[in-house]
Amino acid sequence: MAHSAIDHFLQENLEAYLQETLRLCAQPSVSATGEGVVACAALVEEILQNHGFETWKIEGYGNPVIVGRAAGRSERTLLFYNHYDVQPPEPLELWDSPPFAPQIRDGKLFARGAKDDKGEFVARLAAVDAVRAAHGGALPCGVLFVVEGNEEVGSPGIARFVQDHLDLLHCHGALWEEGGLDFEGYPGTSLGRRGILAVELEVETLSRDAHSGSAHLLPSAAWRMVRVLASLKDENERILIPGFYDDVKPIAELDLELLRRLPDIEPYLRETFGLRGFVGGLSGFELKKAVFNPTCNIQGITTGYQGPGTKTVIPAKASAKLDFRLVPDQNPTDILQKLRAHLDAEGFTDVRITHSDYMFPYKAHPDHPLVRLAAQAAEEVYQKPYRLIPLNGGSSPAYAFAGPLGIPVIDAGVGFGIENRTHAPNENVRIQDFLNAARHIGRIVDGFAALET
């Protein structure tokens, strides 16, 4: 049976894939600073070629995007999205071994990128090799890799890259960069992510800060920004921008059912964040459902004097960074227009929107065959139920593939991930999790050709 052949191959060749992970992690590739990214792109291309992939290095979307393609017996093709760039390794003094001198100890591989996302990438290559070996040297389905180099700086070019390469990227389903153990060690995935509209608002009421002894005369930018923000959301968390909720879909019955099955995360959140209570005083099932509420978050406010002590100034300028998390089928460009219209209607014509970026919401159907395949495979590997989260509160550029390519994307449920210290010092992956991830992915590649979609 193919599954045991896959497992056998992976167990036998584990050391080689760990060495490959070490080699890739030894190459810095910090997109925030540019350190090593060009060399890392070349290394990724070489590695894909070594594993039998035809490759393309595509420029013009930030750091090079590396595409790898391997044909299969079926025309059906599975796309893997990964990235070769990493977060900056600082603060260096908190690492027990240097971030770009990877080291295996205590059953774990330590390096910047060990988890996010170089380890995940190599685990997938291992899975593909294992499936190929289990099928006598030929893949049962086509496999496409898209390995980009700007993920840690927000993937600014990826949506345009997809739009420009629809033929090259033609496929029937995709697995996003990572996955798939939750805080209790259960495998699972979210079926979608909320969209996001991030904006920066600025207002200037004076050409320079004034003495607060004139506060009865001179208009304050700080007060004006408080008024602007207060106009956006009421005290019951209802967003007051006219038309904001127009495109919000009701929660489907099946999603409600999935929400009911989810574990109770209240104790975990209470402890992690020292909470006195949740937003809106919600608890229980109401709190689980709240992910289907769009939000308006203040990322930060900048105005006036922020040093020690007192400074008697009237701030001339104020700015606020906001993000709106959007649910299906809200459209961030539409919400941006409605925000501007709201500001104008409230008399805040002097408040400028100086920056905006966005991602669309995206959600797969819980009954999609690819979801069922990932669930089945995970339950076989982990011997635990695969938990389906109907919607994740965050956002990802997975929508940029799902929409234009017309495919389902399993956004965060295939790979490894628990206590990995992602983005932090001593990032690591347990060898056993690496192996299990490859076994899980191998089963999905093995079964993908036969899916009825």
Place this chain on the structure above:
Amino acid sequence: MAHSAIDHFLQENLEAYLQETLRLCAQPSVSATGEGVVACAALVEEILQNHGFETWKIEGYGNPVIVGRAAGRSERTLLFYNHYDVQPPEPLELWDSPPFAPQIRDGKLFARGAKDDKGEFVARLAAVDAVRAAHGGALPCGVLFVVEGNEEVGSPGIARFVQDHLDLLHCHGALWEEGGLDFEGYPGTSLGRRGILAVELEVETLSRDAHSGSAHLLPSAAWRMVRVLASLKDENERILIPGFYDDVKPIAELDLELLRRLPDIEPYLRETFGLRGFVGGLSGFELKKAVFNPTCNIQGITTGYQGPGTKTVIPAKASAKLDFRLVPDQNPTDILQKLRAHLDAEGFTDVRITHSDYMFPYKAHPDHPLVRLAAQAAEEVYQKPYRLIPLNGGSSPAYAFAGPLGIPVIDAGVGFGIENRTHAPNENVRIQDFLNAARHIGRIVDGFAALET
């Protein structure tokens, strides 16, 4: 006649007083950093002794307070408040000559402290010497100098210093540190200052910042602070703290009359601050009267991410610095209690007031004989009417002398002051203004003994 003898003495001895100013300004005395303050206190004491004053160096209230006393033929005593500390001189590169290497050029004396407040102090010494000379070597009234060293850091110890030295400071009237030409070059004074209550508010909703993908779950300190601030003042500038206006006195008829006589500062403010409009849309006489409105100003807000671009965080903490400017007879300690009660009543029991400091409002009567004497003297020296401003929007520790000593204080109308670049690079005083200030002050010292109070 005494006035012409005073003027003659000052003209003859001007060079010596300028040299004394240069010597005093050459001694750094930056209270914010401590640079040179001890040496400067000693120099001030020496200078006072050189001018015939008995002196006290009083410790325990921050940098030493130097008191100088000279008896007069009358028991009536006039107090001069001055300070020997200066603002930091930075940015140094914007000075045409070094801040502590004083220089006379183009009819001006350039140095840090030339205006604020070393030049003012020496001009007063010159005036006292001139009066003494004009009266055959004996002062007609007693003169007290209080020269402190913490003015530029908010005079934190001065109120307690006065309370502890009521006997030493016994006097019948006081002139505050500076004066006296307004933006159009007219002499004048404000008859009082608003009080101030400065507070810092802090709120913490999470033990650390969280990802904004959880904004439907986790309470935001930024939003909470926006709600707190919005609860303090309505959109018509009415402060919503219960009882806030209880002790506000109506504007007296005489003060309304003085307000009517004041020049129109709207064009000046519009140009200086690039205004589109004034607070509350006020103009004309309503705008002049607004100084009698207490205010609630936001000095600054600190919360969340303030760097470039976007960071998807829910801020765990938020703080805001506020100042309330208070009018007679509001009491800042009473307002602080009312603010706390308001926060509690609104459910903001978790919002802490982490810092507070304050000054009381103070206002002299426009018909007080000392005010009339200062006006008469100024009109003789400047040949222009002395402008009386019933209330200045700012605050000063003059109240700390006026109340406990039971005396009128002319807060800002005796001395020099126009285009002096106070607190800025190239601080300077025009020699002619220095001389005129000494002539004005000499007339006040000359006439003080005979005042009917």
